[in-house]
Every structure is written in structure tokens, then in C-alpha cells.
Amino acid sequence: MQEPIEIPNKSSFKINEVCALTGVKSYVLRFWESEFTEIAPIVSSVGLKLYEHKDIEAILLIKKLLFDDKLTIEKAKFEMKILMPKEHLVEKSFSDFAEDGHSDYVHTELVESNHVQYSQSKRVLVESDFQKLMLAKNKLSEILNLTETLHQKNHWF
Numbered sequence: 399m400q401e402p403i404e405i406p407n408k409s410s411f412k413i414n415e416v417c418a419l420t421g422v423k424s425y426v427l428r429f430w431e432s433e434f435t436e437i438a439p440i441v442s443s444v445g446l447k448l449y450e451h452k453d454i455e456a457i458l459l460i461k462k463l464l465f466d467d468k469l470t471i472e473k474a475k476f477e478m479k480i481l482m483p484k485e486h487l488v489e490k491s492f493s494d495f496a497e498d499g500h501s502d503y504v505h506t507e508l509v510e511s512n513h514v515q516y517s518q519s520k521r522v523l524v525e526s527d528f529q530k531l532m533l534a535k536n537k538l539s540e541i542l543n544l545t546e547t548l549h550q551k552n553h554w555f
Contacts, residue, residue, distance in 0.1 A: 403458060410440065410448035420457050430460055433471055436482050456482060 403419055417424050431437045436456035439447040449457075459481060463474040548554070 405451055405454050410450055411454065413439075413447055413449070416449045416454060416457065419454060420461060422457060422461060427457065430457065434460055434475060434478060436460075436478050 405419065411419070413424055413427065416422075417427060422430075427437075431439065434456065437449075437453050437460070439449045439453055442448055456478070460474060460478065463469045463477055464471070469477065
């Protein structure tokens with residue numbers, strides 16, 4: 399069994415960083431992206447794939463299922479649905495979302511681009527996201543208070 403991997407405190411990672419962290423080759427990672435819905439990198443405006451913590455966690459779990467537990471891809475897909483449920487990523491429209499009173503769904507809409515339809519998801523914040531935002535807000539408040547103190551102390555205008 400492999401040792402736990404500490405994921406750096408960053409919001410997104412490039413493919414080479416993910417490969418170095420997980421020990422998975424880039425071509426394997428690209429294949430897994432096509433097979434497992436739990437790996438869903440964000441594509442930047444310049445076309446660069448950026449992976450989040452949840453993607454890296456999914457990759458590590460898939461690696462364990464396939465290499466350590468010796469499961470087939472199909473069995474690993476089934477296990478991933480159980481081990482990494484995506485109830486906060488259920489595809490519902492915002493009208494259904496409002497009616498249900500749930501705060502952890504994703505709105506999915508079909509977008510037509512050059513006669514090709516594709517799904518475009520917007521993530522709705524979940525509780526852990528709110529906790530992170532509150533921490534960031536508190537840090538920002540501290541910085542603003544320190545800045546105000548410096549302005550007053552040094553008579554800056």
C-alpha cells in the first residue's frame with residue numbers, strides 16, 4: 399500500500415504537477431479522464447487543463463482501486479460511485495434547485511456552439527466552500543485592519 403500523499407495548498411494544479419504528485423503518467427491520466435467522471439479538470443482560457451484537490455483525490459483513489467486492489471475499469475467505476483458520491487453535483491436546473499431547497503446542486507444547461515451541443519455546468523457552493531470563504535474573509539479583514547493601522551501610524555493619505 400502506498401503512503402498518504404500531502405497535496406500542496408493550491409487551488410489548481412497543472413498536469414505535470416498532478417503526475418508528479420500521484421505517480422501517474424500523463425497519457426494514463428488523460429485516459430482516466432475519459433473513463434471516470436470524478437476527474438473533471440477545468441480548462442483555462444488558454445486551453446490549459448487545471449486540476450483541483452477533488453480531482454487529485456479521485457486520481458489517487460482510482461490508482462489504488464486499479465493497481466493495489468486489481469479491479470477492472472468497470473468495477474473501479476462502480477466503486478468510485480460508492481466511495482466518492484457526487485450528490486453535490488447532481489444535475490438539476492436552478493428552478494428545481496430552488497423548489498427543493500437544497501444548496502448543493504449544479505445547474506447544467508445545453509449550449510450550442512458551431513452546431514455542437516455540450517453540457518456546461520455551474521458549480522453551486524457547498525458547506526466546505528462557505529467555510530473556506532469565511533476563512534478568506536477573516537484573513538482579508540485582518541489585512542485591511544493592519545493596513546488601516548499603518549495608514550494612521552504613518553499619516554498616509
